[in-house]
Every structure is written in C-alpha cells, then in structure tokens.
Amino acid sequence: MSHYKVILSGGGTGGHIYPAIAIANELKSRYPEAEFLFVGAKDRMEMEKVPQAGYDIKGLWISGIQRSLTLKNLSFPFKVISSLWRARKIIKSFKPDVAIGTGGFASGPLLYVAASNKIPSLIQEQNSYPGITNKLLSKKAQKICVAYDNLERFFPKEKIIKTGNPVRQDLLDVNSKTVEAKNHFNLKHGKYTLLVLGGSLGSRRINELIEKELDFFDTQNVQIIWQCGKLYYQQFKIYNNTNNVQVYEFLNDMGSAYAAADIVISRAGASSVSELCIVGKPVIFIPSPNVAEDHQTKNAMAIVNNDAAMILKEEDLDVDFENKFSQLMASPERQKDLGDNIKKLALVNATKDIVDEVEKLLKKE
Numbered sequence: 001m002s003h004y005k006v007i008l009s010g011g012g013t014g015g016h017i018y019p020a021i022a023i024a025n026e027l028k029s030r031y032p033e034a035e036f037l038f039v040g041a042k043d044r045m046e047m048e049k050v051p052q053a054g055y056d057i058k059g060l061w062i063s064g065i066q067r068s069l070t071l072k073n074l075s076f077p078f079k080v081i082s083s084l085w086r087a088r089k090i091i092k093s094f095k096p097d098v099a100i101g102t103g104g105f106a107s108g109p110l111l112y113v114a115a116s117n118k119i120p121s122l123i124q125e126q127n128s129y130p131g132i133t134n135k136l137l138s139k140k141a142q143k144i145c146v147a148y149d150n151l152e153r154f155f156p157k158e159k160i161i162k163t164g165n166p167v168r169q170d171l172l173d174v175n176s177k178t179v180e181a182k183n184h185f186n187l188k189h190g191k192y193t194l195l196v197l198g199g200s201l202g203s204r205r206i207n208e209l210i211e212k213e214l215d216f217f218d219t220q221n222v223q224i225i226w227q228c229g230k231l232y233y234q235q236f237k238i239y240n241n242t243n244n245v246q247v248y249e250f251l252n253d254m255g256s257a258y259a260a261a262d263i264v265i266s267r268a269g270a271s272s273v274s275e276l277c278i279v280g281k282p283v284i285f286i287p288s289p290n291v292a293e294d295h296q297t298k299n300a301m302a303i304v305n306n307d308a309a310m311i312l313k314e315e316d317l318d319v320d321f322e323n324k325f326s327q328l329m330a331s332p333e334r335q336k337d338l339g340d341n342i343k344k345l346a347l348v349n350a351t352k353d354i355v356d357e358v359e360k361l362l363k364k365e
C-alpha cells in the first residue's frame with residue numbers, strides 16, 4: 001500500500017518551511033500516489049511559499065509567545081485553544097499515516113494533536129539549540145532528526161538521529177550552472193559577484209552595512225545580488241540597478257543565486273548554513289544576535305572552527321568589514337580554500353536519511 005497520507009507542519013520563517021518542502025518532495029518521489037497536506041500559521045510566509053511549491057496548506061490562528069511582557073501575549077491562550085481545536089478537525093478529516101514537524105509555531109498544536117491521536121510522528125530540528133516548540137514536542141514524537149551533536153541535552157537520547165538539514169534538490173548541483181546563472185541575472189563577466197543574504201526575512205543590520213559600503217564595493221570591482229527582505233524592500237529598492245547592484249525582496253530561485261555568486265555574505269540561519277556547505281563558496285557569516293541562545297553564532301562557529309568560513313560580529317562591522325573583505329578579495333587562494341573546506345562539511349544525504357526514518361514509521365504501522 002503506497003497511498004500514504006502525510007501531514008507536515010513547519011513555518012513562521014523560511015528556515016522551518018523549506019526543510020518540510022524538501023522532505024515532502026523526497027517522499028513524493030518515492031510514493032507518487034501519496035497525499036500531502038501542510039499546516040501553517042495564518043498570515044505567515046508558509047501560506048504563500050507552500051502553494052508555490054505545489055502543496056495544499058491550511059492555516060491555524062497561532063503565533064509565538066513574546067519573550068517580553070506585552071499585551072500581545074493576552075491572546076496567546078486563546079490562540080492555543082483555537083489552533084488545537086482546528087488541528088484536531090484537520091487530523092480527523094485528513095487521517096494522516098504520519099506527521100512531520102519542522103519547527104515554528106504551527107507545528108506545536110498540529111504535532112501535539114497528531115501524537116495524542118497515536119499517529120506516528122517525527123520532528124526535525126535544524127539548529128544546534130532547539131526552539132521551544134520542538135523541545136515540547138520531543139516528549140511525544142517517536143523520532144527526532146537533528147543536524148548537530150550534543151542535542152541529548154534537550155531531547156530523549158534514544159529518539160535522536162543525526163541526519164543533517166534537508167536541502168532542496170535543486171540546490172544540490174549549482175556549480176554546473178554558473179554561466180547560465182550569471183546570464184540569468186545579467187551579470188558582467190570579469191567582475192566578482194557578491195551574493196548578500198539576510199535570511200528568509202532579511203536583515204536590517206546587513207542591509208545598513210551594504211548601503212554604507214556601496215562605494216567601497218565599487219573600488220573592489222564587485223557586483224552585488226542583494227536580498228534585502230520583504231520588510232526592507234521599500235527602503236532599499238532605490239539602489240536597484242545602480243552601482244552594479246540588484247536588489248531583491250526575496251530570491252525565489254536560490255539555486256541560480258548561489259550558482260552566480262563568487263563570494264557570499266550571509267546570516268547564519270541553520271538552512272542557510274547547510275545550503276552554503278553544499279554550494280562550497282567562500283562565505284562571510286554575520287550571525288543574527290537577536291535569536292534564542294545566540295544560536296546563529298553557534299551555527300556559524302561550527303563552520304569557522306573548521307577553517308571553512310569567516311565570521312564577523314555585528315558590533316565589529318564598522319571597524320573590521322572593509323579590511324576583512326578586501327583581504328579575502330585579494331587572495332584567490334584563500335577563497336578557494338574556504339570554498340573547498342566548507343564543502344567538506346556538507347551532509348548531502350540529509351533529506352534521504354530523514355525520509356528513510358519516515359518510511360520506518362510508515363511501515364511499522
């Protein structure tokens with residue numbers, strides 16, 4: 001019987017959505033007859049990105065709890081009750097054979113209800129420091145696929161399987177597409193291409209840095225693909241098509257962006273880091289200091305400690321950026337070493353390994 005029904009939930013940011021899509025795609029290629037349903041949070045990015053990837057999605061009324069004391073938290077208990085109720089209805093009518101959660105608000109109620117209804121469930125944790133949702137769900141889920149060591153501090157040891165983070169199939173072989181990608185972006189040959197990534201939502205601090213350094217980049221013979229994020233697009237789009245700069249609110253075709261790049265400046269969200277390992281180019285990480293337990297710095301340091309990327313802290317950017325960047329630009333050998341070293345850290349079979357675990361849950365049924 002291969003007419004499996006699979007329910008997936010993960011969202012809030014790209015970092016939780018794309019792993020779920022990668023897992024669904026792999027399952028679909030193994031079981032073309034299977035049915036898929038995604039569950040996300042109303043008004044969040046997944047409501048747009050999941051249908052673009054060809055899957056149905058239903059939205060719950062849920063959000064994160066604010067870390068600071070604020071009036072917004074007053075509605076939180078109601079959201080939890082409403083979303084548990086709706087999750088129950090969705091599970092009852094879809095009747096999934098397995099539930100997969102990749103973190104983010106909506107996966108909390110959905111996986112909780114699924115597991116309470118004895119539906120086999122698997123969660124995937126992208127970071128070296130887990131989010132609240134996955135910590136709570138780890139007691140209920142059968143399996144927990146992770147990308148870093150030492151997660152038994154947070155999760156039951158016997159459930160943990162180290163697989164790495166799922167990466168979308170079209171990002172696995174970008175290096176054969178460089179010429180095509182440079183043409184796609186209308187880039188000049190003979191100039192270095194810098195790809196700037198602020199994470200799925202964009203980064204204010206990185207955007208400010210790029211704006212301030214535009215003249216400097218000109219002196220470095222650099223052209224820029226600058227993903228500034230939806231929130232910041234109105235502010236920075238004035239630079240589009242000036243100074244060899246292209247500004248995007250979001251890059252729908254990351255494969256081409258990675259393929260076109262010679263150097264990358266990026267936030268250190270978990271999927272971005274995993275993708276950059278597969279891509280194998282020189283990277284300067286600027287981790288977000290505004291995330292739980294400073295986990296982006298930890299994600300980046302796992303690479304930097306292998307001499308496989310550079311890191312710049314936000315607070316050092318004003319003093320160090322130009323120096324560090326021009327040193328890297330001046331040394332093609334260093335660029336090559338960084339690119340080669342980061343590639344060695346790639347876990348290319350992550351998606352397949354996770355789906356093998358999902359299959360075991362399906363077959364046990």
Ligand SMILES: CC(=O)N[C@H]1[C@@H](OP(=O)(O)OP(=O)(O)OC[C@H]2O[C@@H](n3ccc(=O)[nH]c3=O)[C@H](O)[C@@H]2O)O[C@H](CO)[C@@H](O)[C@@H]1O
Pocket residue numbers: 013014015016018103126127197198199200201227249250251252254267268269270271272273275288291295296
């Ligand atoms: C501010 C914040 O809370 N960040 C968290 C969020 O990051 P964020 O959502 O930025 O997640 P990641 O860096 O893990 O992944 C971003 C994903 O979006 C894709 N992408 C990005 C930009 C773009 O224009 N087009 C595009 O397709 C990337 O290819 C990647 O697949 O989730 C991660 C995974 O749990 C965490 O590690 C991050 O700390």
